[in-house]
Amino acid sequence: MADIIIYHNSDCGTSRNTLGLIRNAGIEPHIVEYLKSPPTRTLLEQLIARAGIAPRDLLRQKGTPYFELGLDDPALSDAELIDAMMAHPILINRPLVVSPLGVRLCRPSEAVLDILPARQLGAFAKEDGEQVVDAAGNRIGD
Numbered sequence: 531m532a533d534i535i536i537y538h539n540s541d542c543g544t545s546r547n548t549l550g551l552i553r554n555a556g557i558e559p560h561i562v563e564y565l566k567s568p569p570t571r572t573l574l575e576q577l578i579a580r581a582g583i584a585p586r587d588l589l590r591q592k593g594t595p596y597f598e599l600g601l602d603d604p605a606l607s608d609a610e611l612i613d614a615m616m617a618h619p620i621l622i623n624r625p626l627v628v629s630p631l632g633v634r635l636c637r638p639s640e641a642v643l644d645i646l647p648a649r650q651l652g653a654f655a656k657e658d659g660e661q662v663v664d665a666a667g668n669r670i671g672d
Contacts (some may be wrong), residue, residue, distance in 0.1 A: 534559035534646070537569070537577075537626040545625040547639035547656045552627070554663065559627075568619040574612060577626060581634040585611040590623040590633060592668040600616050 534552055536559045539545045552559050562569075569577065580583055591599060596602065599614055601621070613622045618622045625636050631645040640662045643650070650667035664670055 533630065535562060535628040536560070536561050536606060537564040537622070537624055538562075539563070539624050543657050544637055546612055548625045548627060548636040548642045551639060551642050551650070551654055551663070552646065554650050554652065554654045555646050556651050557646070557648055564624065565619050566633075568616070568622070571612060574615060574622070574664055577628070577633055580628075581626070581635055584608065585615070588623050588626075589615070594618065594620045596621060597642060606644050610625055640669065652656060 534557050536545070536549055536552065538561050540563070549559070549561070568574075578588055581588075589596060589611060591597070593653075595618055599618070600606075601611065601614055606631060623635055623637065625642075626651075627634050627636050627642050627645060629645045630647055634641055635644050636642040639656065650663045651667075652663070652667060653661065653665045654663035655661045661670055
């Protein structure tokens with residue numbers, strides 16, 4: 531089966547839902563608890579580039595020192611934003627998923643379906659009860 535990596539925070543519902551969707555495709559991913567084992571700067575830069583996003587797009591505001599650190603300043607460079615994420619890994623938004631089909635910040639969690647190399651094996655509902663995959667393994671709302 532394909533190698534899938536999820537940069538995960540088990541305290542985050544979106545991250546738990548994304549992990550559930552990966553497992554619902556019959557895949558057991560490599561789970562990186564990035565708050566305990568943060569990526570290196572080089573790896574973080576590669577993940578951002580492969581996801582096709584800017585460093586600012588990966589910054590998490592809620593529950594972080596984002597505003598206290600002045601990270602809302604549009605004059606900050608990409609390097610400065612990455613510096614902040616390296617110093618405070620909680621600023622890295624999650625979940626970030628790596629698959630053979632690409633890298634994606636999976637917000638909402640069902641965004642992971644775009645990069646999974648296997649179909650969903652059955653129905654899946656998010657923790658809040660929202661049904662995102664039907665019994666036949668098809669994404670709802672597509």
